[in-house]
Amino acid sequence: MKIYIEDIAKYEGQTITLQAWLYNKRSSGKLHFLQLRDGTGEIQAVVFKGNVSDEVFELSDKITQESSVEVTGTVKKHDRSKIGYEIDATDVKVIGESVDYPITPKEHGTHFLMEHRHLWLRSLRQKAILRIRHRIIKSVRDFFDNKGFTLVDAPIFTPNACEGTTNLFKVDYFDENAYLTQSGQLYMEAAAMAVGKAYCFGPTFRAEKSKTRRHLTEFWMVEPEVAFFDIYDDMDLAEEFVEYIVQEVVKHNREDLEVLERDISKLENIKRPFPRISYDEAIEILKKKGNDTEWGADFGGDEETLISEEFDKPVMIHHYPMAIKAFYMKQEGDKAACVDMIAPEGYGEIIGGGQREEDIEKLKAKIKEQGLPEEVFNWYLDVRRYGSCKHAGFGLGIERTVAWICGLHHVRETIPFPRLMDRLKP
RNA sequence: UCCUCGGUAGCUCAAUGGCAGAGCAUUCGGCUGUUAACCGAAGGGUUGUAGGUUCGAGUCCCACCCGAGGAGCCA
Numbered sequence: 001m002k003i004y005i006e007d008i009a010k011y012e013g014q015t016i017t018l019q020a021w022l023y024n025k026r027s028s029g030k031l032h033f034l035q036l037r038d039g040t041g042e043i044q045a046v047v048f049k050g051n052v053s054d055e056v057f058e059l060s061d062k063i064t065q066e067s068s069v070e071v072t073g074t075v076k077k078h079d080r081s082k083i084g085y086e087i088d089a090t091d092v093k094v095i096g097e098s099v100d101y102p103i104t105p106k107e108h109g110t111h112f113l114m115e116h117r118h119l120w121l122r123s124l125r126q127k128a129i130l131r132i133r134h135r136i137i138k139s140v141r142d143f144f145d146n147k148g149f150t151l152v153d154a155p156i157f158t159p160n161a162c163e164g165t166t167n168l169f170k171v172d173y174f175d176e177n178a179y180l181t182q183s184g185q186l187y188m189e190a191a192a193m194a195v196g197k198a199y200c201f202g203p204t205f206r207a208e209k210s211k212t213r214r215h216l217t218e219f220w221m222v223e224p225e226v227a228f229f230d231i232y233d234d235m236d237l238a239e240e241f242v243e244y245i246v247q248e249v250v251k252h253n254r255e256d257l258e259v260l261e262r263d264i265s266k267l268e269n270i271k272r273p274f275p276r277i278s279y280d281e282a283i284e285i286l287k288k289k290g291n292d293t294e295w296g297a298d299f300g301g302d303e304e305t306l307i308s309e310e311f312d313k314p315v316m317i318h319h320y321p322m323a324i325k326a327f328y329m330k331q332e333g334d335k336a337a338c339v340d341m342i343a344p345e346g347y348g349e350i351i352g353g354g355q356r357e358e359d360i361e362k363l364k365a366k367i368k369e370q371g372l373p374e375e376v377f378n379w380y381l382d383v384r385r386y387g388s389c390k391h392a393g394f395g396l397g398i399e400r401t402v403a404w405i406c407g408l409h410h411v412r413e414t415i416p417f418p419r420l421m422d423r424l425k426p
Numbered sequence: 427u428c429c430u431c432g433g434u435a436g437c438u439c440a441a442u443g444g445c446a447g448a449g450c451a452u453u454c455g456g457c458u459g460u461u462a463a464c465c466g467a468a469g470g471g472u473u474g475u476a477g478g479u480u481c482g483a484g485u486c487c488c489a490c491c492c493g494a495g496g497a498g499c500c501a
Contacts, residue, residue, distance in 0.1 A: 064452095104438095109438075112437070206499090215499090215501085301500095399501080
């Protein structure tokens, strides 16, 4: 059976063979210290001249960084090792040689690392991020599964712009134009009428020429939608959801968070209830802090940060002016029954959602008002024609959530192969 | 798209308008306990590209290309 470093304690005193990569090496006369990693952990193998053949000792001196190797030896307790064990090697074989590995164990600039993203993933920090991303995605699925939601996949090719205004990626679809989806929401509204509680989870695309630490052109979004839900049910669901994700990571990924030097106490504090303020109250907070955002304007990154500084938990801002929100939002006077959740510590908006307009006439009027083509939304209007009901949902951006939980400055490290305005490779 | 800053060895960075350098990486040598090991030596450059000013340009001017940070928009 294959032996992994994470299980090494089980083999104390036994002679085993590991398959791994050499991530660093140190030598001292008749000793070579091979730093090995196999994706499940790191361990040091000690090659002593007296314990191995001359050929193996010579080979151990020559192995290059990131070569794949097979090391045989005895598992021994070692106090100075991080995992408490090391391997007293008796044999070393090179499986695949590595020549001139570009990422050295010293500092590198972001651009250089992004050009070598496929290799950068091998580093300790990047592995920790990948594992936390995995945990977040698993928690998303578990949360909705435990609550009786059905995963309903939304299409990637869409004929229409869901929110109209934002820039979409246009693709040639035989003799027609199609767009890469920017949201599965409209499809989830239809799905909620079928299964009651629906969610989709997949990549979405925005062709915005945004060059900031919060933007990718391809990002992953999870979008639940529930029939007979109003805006307050929606907020209850959102805070329970976010609490669950954060606490699952705290519970299962403590070591990864430590590698990233994340302040875990700040995450442990993310428990319900989260503060809820109206848009009007948010404007008041901004005024008090000397920000001159006028009533009626949307909030930018600076405003989100100012508001989030007031709280040590994610804050939900609800009931924005209808004028700055999309056509499908449920109108209540001059406000929309919508909610944004802003992560603490300046990580920005992680959730946007709300109650949808269930009245077909009001929806038609909004479509006309915003100059959208009614014919492409005809199927969407059917959701109101046949047994319409109030319903609500939200979208959570995975990469911003990963950035917040990992404490990363930029979303480009939160996804294995980021797609940015000026990056399509590797 | 706009604003700000930058581009020098494989990487990270120095160099008052006056001989282009260091650390790491690489190669060679030394060390029985190293933790981004350490010590010694060597190789490595059309200073992003094209013009211009000057006795002399990595350094000053102009254009372009590329990158970093931020804004708008958004998750």
